[in-house]
Amino acid sequence: MPRFGVRWLVAAALMLLLGGAFFFCEYLIYYPAILKCAWPRVEHARGGIDGRPADSPPVRAMVLSDTHLLGAVGGHWFDKLRREWQMERAFQTALWLLRPEVVFILGDIFDEGKWSSKNHWDDDVRRFHRMFRHSEDTELVVLVGNHDIGFHYEMDWFKLQRFEKVFNASSTRMVTKNGVNVALHGDGCPICQSVEKDLIRLSKDLNCSLQSSEEGCKGTQVYPPTRPIMLQHYPLYRVSDAGCTGSDAAPPGERHLLFREKYDVLSKEASQRLLNWFKPRLILSGHTHSGCEVLHDNKYPEVSVPSFSWRNRNNPSFILASVSSGSYALSKCFLPEESTVIGVYTSTGACLLLLVLVHCLWVKGLFQCLSLCLLGKHKSL
Template identity: 80%
Template sequence: MLRLSATWLVAVVLIVAVGGVFFFCEYLIYFPTILKCAWPKIGNVRAVEGSEEVRAMVLSDTHLLGAVGGHWFDKLRREWQMERAFQTALWLLRPHIVFILGDIFDEGKWSSQKHWEDDVRRFHRMFRHSTDTELVVLVGNHDIGFHYEMDWFKLQRFEKVFNASTTRIVTKKGVNFLLLNSVALHGDGCPICQSVEKELIRLSRELNCSLQVGQALSRKPHYPLYRVSDAGCTGQDAAPPEERHLLFREKYDVLSKEASQRLLQLFKPRLILSGHTHSGCEVLHENKYPEVSVPSFSWRNRNNPSIILASVSPVTYSLSKCFLPEESTVISVYCSAGACLLLLFLAHCLWMKGLLQCLSLCLLGKHKSL
């Protein structure tokens, strides 16, 4: 009876411990991490009559895996991580608007219509949100292909799903956010490039009036503006040291120098937010135009994803970075818990073996006395 009770007790402890570790690593771990984050403070947000602070959450490069190159377990794991992190951040931080800076899908550039619809369905499930929060999605090279792969069908398919042009202005509480289809800023006169170029000129003229009354302009492309490399980037989410000095290729890793200069001249943005590199970086263009590269939101691309929290008013802004649980930490918790449970199981086995030996000796002694 003692042996049976001990075995059941150990079994219950093991089951509860395994469930507890799994629940912590796959659900609870996001809460204490995101609770450490806070919206940055800015100055007087009512400097412009009728204006108020906009809380904008910015993430990038989710790369939802597709049917061709995505292993089912990798897909399940990464999508669960992003869904839990996003939903927890929405619940705790309550942003007014969320921007995802391109490369929403990993295989949008070649996916069939059936696979595209499946990817879209999974995206809407993962990034569901209330009507109090506006979700704005930009296009990236993995969504419609690099310049040589891009065509009207893939571009319009993307625009139809997200119900908006890929080059446009979103205005929130008096703040203008310019969204760019940077894949089309190739400068070779292709039909899509010409269309985007005309739209940029029109938007630039429209913005002149609003900028004169102090409305902030934040520009968000997928590609970063031209820079030689990430050599000047620092911080825990910067590119690894061995990659920082690799030279960027124009029109592939970053925008061309000409396109970058033209955009700065047309819009003179107060802040530029970009993705694509999967790593964090801060650059000051022409000593007056700050650019922040937003790291990938997927744990498939980084051990330590993060999101940008921006408090923006028509006259100023402030940024902070919110780091998410590290993959290495989750793996360490699983390994440590597994080792402890294994030791507990082995200790139980040894204890049961000793108990059986003791009972055998007792029975043998009684037998001899008889």
Template identity: 70%
Template sequence: MPGLSGKWSTVIFMVWTVSCVFLFCEYLIYYPAIFQCSWPEMDRAPSGESGQREPVPILRALFLSDTHLLGAIRGHWFDKLRREWQMERAFQTALWLLRPEVVFILGDVFDEGKWSSTKDWEDDVGRFRKMFRHPRDTELIVLVGNHDVGFHYEMNWYKLQRFEKVFNVTSAKMLTRKSVNFLLVNSVAMHGDGCPICQAVESELLRLSQDLNCSLQGMQAGPMTEGCSEAQSFPSSRPIILQHYPLYRVSDAGCTGQDAAGPEERHLLFKEQYDVLSQEASRKLLWWFQPRLILSGHTHSACEVLHGNKYPEISVPSFSWRNRNNPSFILGTFSSGDYALSKCFLPEESTVIAVYCSAGAALTLLVLMHLHTLRCTLQCVSCLVSKHKSV
């Protein structure tokens, strides 16, 4: 009976250990990682004759990119289950701890949106809504990426309108929150070859640029400038451009940081209209809007670029562990005239694997020790029985 009791104690301990390790790696590990993150603080410049710092409306926004939810064609069921659970837990933990007012996903929400049938598309959208569910006081804005509707040569009105209908977004839109202007751009349509979708998007961007310039000039000059009488009114704040493709850059050679592209990838030359926007499209966006910040995705790695020594761009890494060992997201604090950014890293996949391997090795050692002890005990018992029979 004592041996039987010891056996069950070992089994219970092993089950308890496995349960604790599983709970930590699949649920609790996200809390200490995201708990270390905080909203960046902005230095509020003195205002008014007294020079006192007056409160200004502050917007807290979270940015992530390239979730690449696997579809029915290339997605293995275990890969789907694993990656979607990781992203769901990370996102829900971030919402609970950080309470952003608005969340932007910078494209490539789906991995196979460019190929999906109607049924597969509905299934993918349903899984996305479950994973990225959010409270009513948090707004979720999703931008289009090349994997959502296809590269330029694959994109058509059906795929594009299917995406826009689900996420209530258009290919060129100015979104204003707390006097902060966010320009949402379908960068896949910035091909510049005169295709109907490209023409429609560029025409709308040009109109938005003129309207925004009218608002800025009106605030500076007083009377409404000629041609601005019917312009849409925006707050007099330079916009923040959000899109999937980065603006043109030669490569990631100048990118640094722990989540930048690896040494073997960093010096690979980018292809225009495939890896980055063309030089012409990039010049148009910068000339039309003169943004104070650009945020983009697509490359799956982090990068900070200063275009023309005036326009900073941040490339947001992929949010999926399928694409990176160390996914992250950006926290941004914005006012009409200023902003501050910080990065929040999620648990590394290698850490989770190391915890599982260590726990597995420890349990294996425990089992071997237990078997060794049990074998010694049985040998002793066998010895005693033999002696007793000989007597």
């Protein structure tokens, strides 16, 4: 084969190998991972109310948390590009394959919302809407987190109202779909006394909706008579993650670290009040970036949803929830591990180097062979 033909063949092989690895790691890899996931069957669910079977079609909800879109101050441009591409491809693939009716994001949408300027905030919001675009068939519900508006000592009304205006959200609200009540609660800041008033009013509305008697319930909002599912950014109070297990739990060296009230988890007092007010059949929370299942007071289950960002975890995931008015079922959908992507790229790089080395050695051997042949002919003459 002519020498230029060999070079073209080697170049084509190199481009094919590199292009195939890039296409697989940046696009195709999300499909086999998410295809393994399926909506759980609600008839096998926990959490039925008074033994009643599900009496309405289940709502299919996708729940994720802590996307932490990097900002202009602390976010390196390549880190932003890489993480946002990963989350966008994972989210869009999940929407296309799973088709949820509603998507809940449990706060910490942004990493620097607590101090971002107007221009930086507008840019962060624009990127979020691009990444998490969705059809009209899917409802997107966003909760506020401490990184969106600041921790308790950093927060003010301007940051809170800026967030609520963009996402059409409030710190405390109710979403009802197919007879399923979902109570949404954000950061739980102590300066927002009006939020506590809203929580008390909402709990009264829900409790009155469950009662057959109207005593003391005049003028309350009527909701479907089902115990709510409570979604919030901060977990309810727990000492640590020592009892958490599974591949998405906190690393073993961190599980026994004690949580700080009002920083890592809600205070004992606030947690108990929320349980007494709402008596939820399920609590879903974020903030810790790790998965965990906790049972409060031996009757209120809470599931912590891990971070959706590869910047925070090697194995991000999200929750698939099938919820009816009588019961619910949860399953976890794991996304491709970052170590797998790094391994594919590393293996591809090694193969490229090997192919180039073999080609160089082959060309060098060919030149030596030709030189020896020419030298032999010269001596014979």
